Amino acid sequence: MAIGDAIANLFGKSPIKPIQQHFKLTTECADRLIPFFDCAIVGDWVRAAELREEISILEERADGLKKQMRLQIHKSLFLSMPRNDLLELIRVQDKVTNQVKDIVGIMLGRKINIPDPLVEPMREYLTTTVSVINQTSQAIDELDELAESGFGSRAAKLIENLVAKIDDLEHQTDVQQVALRSQLFALEADLAPIDAMFLYKTIENIGVLADRAETVGGLIHILVSR
């Protein structure tokens, strides 16, 4: 009925939930990276293609969530967090998902052959990158606890610590990337030139993935400190 409706309609949907759901999908994409890599090493391109398909579907769903959230977060909504920060957050999250898709896309398309000496270091590099994403996911999970505590300093500190860990892990990937590149440099004369270039490209892409996850962490830090 009319009068009580005023109270009911006063409450808008929480913008944090779609952000969390979106990044859950991102994490699911990232979780398929290592299995994909293992398939690439043994040359199981059929299974690799399946994994890429799964990632593609997840990325589409994530896009849908992103669009939905943008519609939900309309101007007349009075939010507990700045609207632009939330929109920026989902934009950057989206970039992480896209980057995962791009990485597997190139590797699959070229049926990339990874030289034996590089397999282990590259796997470690990829694992560290995925853990950056998982760490970011933890920080995003904390957002609703932050809102529940009314943006208290305790919850904020917790998130700040998580973000610090994200930065640490990302730094590790930087170190690993440098080592990997110099290893490739030593081998590149024995490789077909275009193959070598795409190996560099893949290493670079994985680095970008870690960077983008770190950017998400940075935005969360900004959200928390406002």
Add this chain to the structure above:
Amino acid sequence: MSVLETYHITLLVLACGLGLFMAFGIGANDVANAMGTSVGANVLTIKQAILVAMIFEFAGAYLAGGEVTATIRKGIVDTSTITGTPELLVFGMLSALAAAGTWLLIASLAGWPVSTTHSIVGAIVGFAIAGIGMDAVQWGKVGQIVMSWVVSPALAGTISYLVFRSVQKRVLNAEDPFRSAKRYVPVYMFAVGAIMGMVTLLKGLKHVFRDAAIDLNFGENMVLAAIFGLFVMVIGMFLLRRVKVDPTADKAFRYASVERVFAVLMVFTACAMAFAHGSNDVANAVGPLAAIIGVLNTGSIAAKSVMPSWILLLGGVGIVLGLAVLGYRVMGTIGKKITELTPSRGFAAELGAATTVVIASGTGLPISTTHTLVGAVLGVGLARGMSSLNLAVVGKIVTSWIITLPAGALLAILFYTIFKAIFTG
């Protein structure tokens, strides 16, 4: 005079019927104000909510509704101009009831958030201006009432903001939120009991005390209120003992157990809100009715007539009937929509709203409980307690303010003309 004698029974029946009809509508519509937040936060089931509402709305209406009823009955219209033709007041109040009831029906069907209080006040002012003259309206009082419509949401918002800030600092942000909750919630319970008790004793129970020839001074009132507060606190602490930490729930959401503690507190504020609402809104139905009865019984507009308590009884019964019969459906719809409200927020909002409403009832000012609650929720939102609030609704409410007063007035004029024609034409 002869008009009143001729149609005495008809007018009496009509008045009681319309009054009961309004009370019924108030109970059905506004039950969500008091209990909606509790049902939405899953603290009470709909059945429990209706039961609680029935008890406390009636108590509020009967025990504390006297002051506001007096305002609606005599405070708005200056009856000195129509002492010769008292039947005009009867027609006027009848048309006010009819107009407000009709407007509420239209608005409910159309889905507009209008206020029972604004409807009846607009209708009364309307018939007074058109039927009698501009001088018939006590503009000073009307001005006070209109100002209270602006002040009450603001006050409720301020109180709820402060309450929630204290909850944030003392409980939610503490090292062990659950322990802090168990420690501080009894204090909040005491506050709820004491505030409600204080304002009710000071102002609301005036007519009950007068009948029983009791007269307490301010100090005695404070002590009584404090005792009542302690009583509430003890009951609350007993209920709290049963709330234990739920480690599985806490793993999923750190504050799950804390919110359980606040859920107990929220039941208390829901009761307080139902009491407050009953005390303020019963007047919308029985105020005009009391005026009519007064004239019919004495044959003239008495300068000072005693408020018959059976009128408040009638109003209370009407509200309870409305709650029981239609409130169920309203609560079902509303409760489902309010899922964003946690007990800690609901408590802060309701304490702010209930305090404001009871103060208003004590000062005899008829305010809108809906709009007060909206103000309270906005207060919590300002304290960053709510994830998101849809301010478009606030815009709708302001629009409905602007429309309701003239609409009520016009409808009242319409009915007044009709009644006058039927009974004197």
